[in-house]
Amino acid sequence: MPEIDGGFKTVLADPPWRFTNRTGKVAPEHRRLDRYSTMDLKDICDLPVAATVAKDAHLYLWVPNALLPEGLKVMESWGFRYVSNVVWAKRRKDGGPDGRGVGFYFRNVTEIILFGVRGSMRTLAPARSQVNMIETRKREHSRKPDEQYDLIEACSPGPYLEMFARHPRDGWTLWGDESAEDVAPRGRVHRGYAGGEIQVPHIDPHVHLPQQALDKLGETLRKQYERGSSIRDLSEQTGYSITRVRTLLHHAGTTIRGRGRSKKV
Missing domain, CATH: 3.40.50.150 (Vaccinia Virus protein VP39)
Structure with missing residues (x-):
């Protein structure tokens, strides 16, 4: 010690x-x-x-x-x-x-x-x-x-x-045995576990959003999606349904990847 x-x-x-x-x-x-x-x-x-x-x-x-x-x-x-x-x-x-x-x-x-x-x-x-x-x-x-x-x-x-x-x-x-600067901590880092501030508001199901909110949320999710997060990842992180996530991504003009494909970051 x-x-x-x-x-x-x-x-x-x-x-x-x-x-x-x-x-x-x-x-x-x-x-x-x-x-x-x-x-x-x-x-x-x-x-x-x-x-x-x-x-x-x-x-x-x-x-x-x-x-x-x-x-x-x-x-x-x-x-x-x-x-x-x-x-x-x-x-x-x-x-x-x-x-x-x-x-x-x-x-x-x-x-x-x-x-x-x-x-x-x-x-x-x-x-x-x-x-x-x-x-x-x-x-x-x-x-x-x-x-x-x-x-x-x-x-x-x-x-x-x-x-x-x-x-x-x-x-x-x-x-500790992993405290040295040249020792990389073990364990896989999964997408969606980056920490940070809360970024998107809670939205009750079936609530219709105003245009300004659609623009802002769509852009936020698009950036995460283009960094490699899947639609399911975004759904789990935000609490939004997969349908709502997909709708917001389309609203932001996002090119949706094929099923089962993820972008490497």
């Missing part, structure tokens, strides 16, 4: 949790998917986090919905007490819930950051007006929203440590 004089004041961790159902396609270490290597609960708990943080510190711990009890156990093992949480609500382009999540009991459209405190340290002044929710579109598998950093940096003091980091961030100390 990295060390710094006085210890890290804020830690962000997204542990490589190991699911019980390791043969299913949900499991990150599925042999045909090879998303990333995982650790069992004991090994995560045994990491010497307490020795690398300050006596007063904050912890932001990502936990899958199905492993909430395990997350609380890890937090306690690392020397923190649970006080609150932040919820990531995964959104479509129109702001509605992104239904492409997985789960055995419900289709998950949220993930949780457990917030813990070691010693005695309140959040910074901006946290008094910070809601405990991040609402953004999804990224590639397992990648968390970049908006988390702005929230954490506004609400908790540095120096900052990110454990199990997979992508660089200025001003942070990174630790």
